[in-house]
Amino acid sequence: MNTELLGVLVIFLLTLALAWPLGHYIARVYSGERTWTDPIFGPIERLFFRVSGIDPNHEMTWVEHLKALLTINLIWFLMTMFVLMNMGWLPLNPDGNPSMSPDLAFNTTISFVVNCNLQHYSGETGLSYLGQIWLMFLQFVSAATGLAAAAVLFNALKTRTTTPLQGLGLGSGVRVGLGNFYNYFLKSSTRILLPLSILVTIILMLNGSPMTFEGKDTMVGLQGDTVQVSRGPVAAFVAIKHIGTNGGGFFGANSAHPLENPNYLTSLLELFAQFIIPAAMVFAFGFYLRRRKLALMIFGVMTIGFLMLVIPNIVFEMKGNPAFSAMGVDQSLGAMEGKEIRFGAAMSGYWSILTTVISTGSVNAMHDSTMPLSGMNELLAMMVNAFYGGCGVGLLNFFVYLIIAVFIAGLMVGRTPEFLGKKVEAREVKIAMITALLSPLLIMGGTAMAAWAQVQDPTLPWLNNPGFHGFSEMLYEMTSSNANNGSGFEGLGDNNPFWNISTGIVLILGRFIPIIGPIAIAGLLASKKYIPESAGTLKTDTTTFGVMVFSVIAILTALSYFPALALGPIAEYFSM
Amino acid sequence: MKSHILPAIKLTFCCLLLLAVLYPLAMFGLGKAVAPNGGKGEVVEANGRTVGYALIGQNFSDDRYFWSRPSAVGYNAAGSAGSNKGPSNPDYLATVQARLDTFLVHNPGVRANQVPSELVTASGSGLDPHLSPQGALVQVARIAKVRKLNVKDLELLVAQHTEQPLLGLFGTATVNVLELNLALDNLK
Structure with missing residues (x-):
């Protein structure tokens, strides 16, 4: 077998194999059972809680969870705005890089707080090392926020035999404790993200990723040209960038940069690192709820969706650019524009989908230069945003599709829609539909606005490519923002007030509504009476239901996005 | 709250x-x-001075050296970027054709279908330190002529500096251009 394909296949299977035990471990962490990390991190966590005046055993309702989540995110937003707009004079700035303009700082802050890492700057010139370290901090805590939200979902879907009482509160009039947000948040950071990041950092450093606080180096190269090389604390940053499915690069070229991703081995490592937690979370869901079959159904749907997107991309990229055929160059290595020799076309094709189904958004090859239909698949991956999905939030997004599928399937077979022993009623379905329909609204609305502005004033210096591909650049930027992905068709000139502010708003809505919606649904379900399974129950852990969920995802996505895709990548494909 | x-x-x-x-x-x-x-x-030293970083590609456009790939940032590692040109962009396709023509002029006797696409396309980082083995071999005849060396010796040199796929099983074969050119300078 071709060595390029073999590498991709092996890392895919290896990740899945290791996701199972990690999922088991994560389920134990969230259910508060003993793990081998207790003696190491237990004392630190207790100290942090004591200092912060937090009782980690205080049970929160879903509303309290959301209040805690939004408050701490708001605090990070304000602190980050301050750092980014003042880092020019703050310490750790050996290259003398300037502070950010307000609109760029707004966009950068939001996009790192929401785990997106859309970067309208280049790390080499746009950030001091203090800024980099600060953003690295956000990569930890934003991922931990997503994981904590997923932990709340786990808790809410637990089978409750006794219904907790207490008159007041939202929902159906009962307050149900769903664990403690700060506890889930801190444990996600210390027990899951930090240990994995340390491991990845060490391997990256051994392979030559720098970890230094010295500034740019200058020397005369072999041919006599003056060579400058940007450096920095790269390894620690790149580790959490993947473990937390953040994807924001230390350097402008992200993981295509040789110092962020020195060789084939590190590239395999980074593919593994971004995939492992989203995959493990699905298994953790099964272990936590003791419903492995349901988790396997979810995992199956996600995997089929992933393979349907990734296989074509590998094929397109390995085949090369059809527009080159007239020139007669040898394309046996594939479409090499925007790709690195040490990774090759197959791995770059695989990465392009992995990073978009999961909301990582790091790249090892430039998506703007991938083939038209590869670009379409990258867009589709972000439009669905639930085939594995980002740290924690992928499962939340999938949960929304699940609720819609339960409702539709229930109507089709004439049974009461139920999920895990709880009735799914009008209110839950309404929330699910609003959450699901928000994405097309933001993506289409945003793209329409941008396209309108571009048509009004064709001199706007936004697009790097003419025609259909130019439209795809705008569509991609809005889709990436809404999915909190962060990759881009990077040719787009996006560091200006229009893009900084519009995508900033899309980012906030695209992050918090899809967290609030599912948590609300789960919180409402948790407060309902448990109905034991009977012959009349719609079974959700079967292949049939898996097909149903997949169809719901496919139909929703196709109906929402086909017209836009037809104007962009599909039109480009047929024009070549 | x-x-x-x-x-x-x-x-x-x-x-x-x-x-x-x-x-x-x-x-x-x-x-x-x-x-x-x-x-x-990691830095690379030669003749008692530092000539570059092991992982960072450098611009080689002289006929005496193995050329490195085109770069959107001119191998200035104080920044990094790809060209972000779309596959159907007519200006971009014209650029690629011009790169091919230039290459063929500097390498007489080489046919277009012997030129691997990496030599006419810019990398993702603009700092790609590698060529494929074919990308180096196709330049051997030119260098042999300019440096008055034996083609066989140069082919051997490329083979010696070819890094095989990981464990012989995974990924691509690569040639580090800086390393190869340093060895080339030492060949005389």
Whole structure:
């Protein structure tokens, strides 16, 4: 077998194999059972809680969870705005890089707080090392926020035999404790993200990723040209960038940069690192709820969706650019524009989908230069945003599709829609539909606005490519923002007030509504009476239901996005 | 919401201490001990001076050297970027054709279908340090002529500097251009 394909296949299977035990471990962490990390991190966590005046055993309702989540995110937003707009004079700035303009700082802050890492700057010139370290901090805590939200979902879907009482509160009039947000948040950071990041950092450093606080180096190269090389604390940053499915690069070229991703081995490592937690979370869901079959159904749907997107991309990229055929160059290595020799076309094709189904958004090859239909698949991956999905939030997004599928399937077979022993009623379905329909609204609305502005004033210096591909650049930027992905068709000139502010708003809505919606649904379900399974129950852990969920995802996505895709990548494909 | 503000601020500072101070400092200290060049990035020395970074590609456009790939940032590693040109962009296709024509002029006797696409396309980072083995071999005849060397010796040199796929099983074969050109200078 071709060595390029073999590498991709092996890392895919290896990740899945290791996701199972990690999922088991994560389920134990969230259910508060003993793990081998207790003696190491237990004392630190207790100290942090004591200092912060937090009782980690205080049970929160879903509303309290959301209040805690939004408050701490708001605090990070304000602190980050301050750092980014003042880092020019703050310490750790050996290259003398300037502070950010307000609109760029707004966009950068939001996009790192929401785990997106859309970067309208280049790390080499746009950030001091203090800024980099600060953003690295956000990569930890934003991922931990997503994981904590997923932990709340786990808790809410637990089978409750006794219904907790207490008159007041939202929902159906009962307050149900769903664990403690700060506890889930801190444990996600210390027990899951930090240990994995340390491991990845060490391997990256051994392979030559720098970890230094010295500034740019200058020397005369072999041919006599003056060579400058940007450096920095790269390894620690790149580790959490993947473990937390953040994807924001230390350097402008992200993981295509040789110092962020020195060789084939590190590239395999980074593919593994971004995939492992989203995959493990699905298994953790099964272990936590003791419903492995349901988790396997979810995992199956996600995997089929992933393979349907990734296989074509590998094929397109390995085949090369059809527009080159007239020139007669040898394309046996594939479409090499925007790709690195040490990774090759197959791995770059695989990465392009992995990073978009999961909301990582790091790249090892430039998506703007991938083939038209590869670009379409990258867009589709972000439009669905639930085939594995980002740290924690992928499962939340999938949960929304699940609720819609339960409702539709229930109507089709004439049974009461139920999920895990709880009735799914009008209110839950309404929330699910609003959450699901928000994405097309933001993506289409945003793209329409941008396209309108571009048509009004064709001199706007936004697009790097003419025609259909130019439209795809705008569509991609809005889709990436809404999915909190962060990759881009990077040719787009996006560091200006229009893009900084519009995508900033899309980012906030695209992050918090899809967290609030599912948590609300789960919180409402948790407060309902448990109905034991009977012959009349719609079974959700079967292949049939898996097909149903997949169809719901496919139909929703196709109906929402086909017209836009037809104007962009599909039109480009047929024009070549 | 108000009751959450103070605890959230305090917890944020605790996390800052652990994740933004202790974690990077520990990794920095470890890097000093175990990483190449103490974590400052591995450098390449020749003739008693530093000529570059092992992982960072350099511009080679002289006929005496193996050319490196086209770069959107001119191999200036104070930045990094790809061209971000779309596959159907007519200006871009004209650029690629011009690169091919230039290559063929400098390498008489080479046919277009012997030129691997990496030699006419820009890399993702603009700093790609590698060529494919074919990308180096197709330049051997030119270099042999300019340097008055034996073609067989040069082919051997390329073979010696070809890095096979990982464990012989995974990924691509690569040739580090800086390393190859250094060896070329030492061949005389």
